[in-house]
Amino acid sequence: MTETRLRTWTHGTGYVLATLFILALAMQNLRYGFYELFYLATGMATLTLAGVAYTAVCRRHQLSAPGHLIILSGLNSGLLAAMLTLDGPGITHWAMPLLMLNLLILPLRQGMALSFLLLVPTSGVVLFQQPTTDAIIAITGMAILLAAASLYIWHYDHMAQSAEDLAITDPVTGAHNARFLDETLQKEISRAIATGHQLSVIDLSIDYADEAADLHGKAGVQTLFRDMTEHLFDVIRAGDTLYTLNDSEFFLILPYTPEEGVRVIAERIRRTIAEHQWAVVGKATVSIGCTTRGSGDTRTDNLRKRAHAAMEEARRRGADSVWFSAGETIAA
Numbered sequence: 413m414t415e416t417r418l419r420t421w422t423h424g425t426g427y428v429l430a431t432l433f434i435l436a437l438a439m440q441n442l443r444y445g446f447y448e449l450f451y452l453a454t455g456m457a458t459l460t461l462a463g464v465a466y467t468a469v470c471r472r473h474q475l476s477a478p479g480h481l482i483i484l485s486g487l488n489s490g491l492l493a494a495m496l497t498l499d500g501p502g503i504t505h506w507a508m509p510l511l512m513l514n515l516l517i518l519p520l521r522q523g524m525a526l527s528f529l530l531l532v533p534t535s536g537v538v539l540f541q542q543p544t545t546d547a548i549i550a551i552t553g554m555a556i557l558l559a560a561a562s563l564y565i566w567h568y569d570h571m572a573q574s575a576e577d578l579a580i581t582d583p584v585t586g587a588h589n590a591r592f593l594d595e596t597l598q599k600e601i602s603r604a605i606a607t608g609h610q611l612s613v614i615d616l617s618i619d620y621a622d623e624a625a626d627l628h629g630k631a632g633v634q635t636l637f638r639d640m641t642e643h644l645f646d647v648i649r650a651g652d653t654l655y656t657l658n659d660s661e662f663f664l665i666l667p668y669t670p671e672e673g674v675r676v677i678a679e680r681i682r683r684t685i686a687e688h689q690w691a692v693v694g695k696a697t698v699s700i701g702c703t704t705r706g707s708g709d710t711r712t713d714n715l716r717k718r719a720h721a722a723m724e725e726a727r728r729r730g731a732d733s734v735w736f737s738a739g740e741t742i743a744a
């Protein structure tokens with residue numbers, strides 16, 4: 413199940429349960445003749461029903477739907493106004509499901525801020541209305557509920573982020589992996605087409621990696637690979653992204669970079685790697701293939717294959733060198 417679908421289900425279920433709970437309160441207050449509380453509960457149930465409808469309408473962009481904040485702010489301020497103006501029995505208990513709903517539906521910080529804004533005046537009302545011991549017990553209960561729910565949601569967010577990082581990150585180098593490369597490259601190609609900016613890529617392979625593995629062992633080459641990743645992260649600028657393809661090959665996506673630019677950065681990478689003194693292996697060199705998107709390049713395959721072929725050409729020309737391959741241009 414995708415994150416968006418999961419959130420659509422949990423948001424929808426949260427609103428439906430809150431609606432049922434508030435409707436039950438409305439019926440109970442109607443039975444006992446507390447008409448003001450009945451009207452309040454009916455108004456709040458209408459808002460939670462609007463939340464169900466909004467969740468269904470925004471099911472494709474649940475993560476960035478701004479209307480939830482408006483609906484929940486309405487619910488929270490309605491309850492707050494009622495607590496301050498009405499004198500209904502047990503109205504402060506209504507805050508409990510709202511605290512949960514805030515945290516379940518909104519991003520963690522927004523949910524906590526809204527819940528806190530509700531909890532503070534609610535505590536004041538409880539202290540004012542109830543004997544001190546009862547009030548302290550009620551406030552502590554709400555605070556523990558809020559803290560436990562916040563902690564759980566923070567834990568979930570953290571786990572979800574770690575799982576996403578693991579799926580797109582190479583465990584040895586910490587750079588992005590090949591799986592993430594195609595996705596990002598396709599996005600950058602679409603962005604370059606839409607905005608008209610230049611896009612270049614680099615395919616970079618460590619020379620004589622097999623010989624280095626024979627000489628220094630797999631662990632030695634992995635250390636070189638990891639150190640080279642750090643070095644490349646230091647050389648490239650913000651906005652460029654780095655990917656590891658196998659045990660000796662890297663790929664770089666360079667947005668806003670024309671042919672002259674990719675030639676400059678490729679040469680800089682080649683020179684700094686050749687000049688560096690590497691742990692375990694000492695000296696190392698790389699063969700670099702680079703290319704710039706032509707107007708005919710609309711798919712990732714074209715750029716990846718051309719950059720790889722350029723890297724092979726650089727290697728054929730004697731390693732420690734750079735080869736540029738021009739992109740396909742289609743006349744408009």
Ligand SMILES: Nc1nc2c(ncn2[C@@H]2O[C@H](COP(=O)(O)OP(=O)(O)OP(=O)(O)O)[C@@H](O)[C@H]2O)c(=O)[nH]1
Nearest residue numbers: 647648649652666667668669670672673674676677
């Ligand atoms: N994508 C990318 N391009 C680079 C990088 N370094 C240099 N370039 C390209 O090479 C060109 C010339 O870079 P430099 O020789 O560093 O000159 P510069 O005037 O400092 O370049 P600016 O970064 O544009 O200020 C730049 O305009 C870029 O197109 C880099 O780290 N990443």
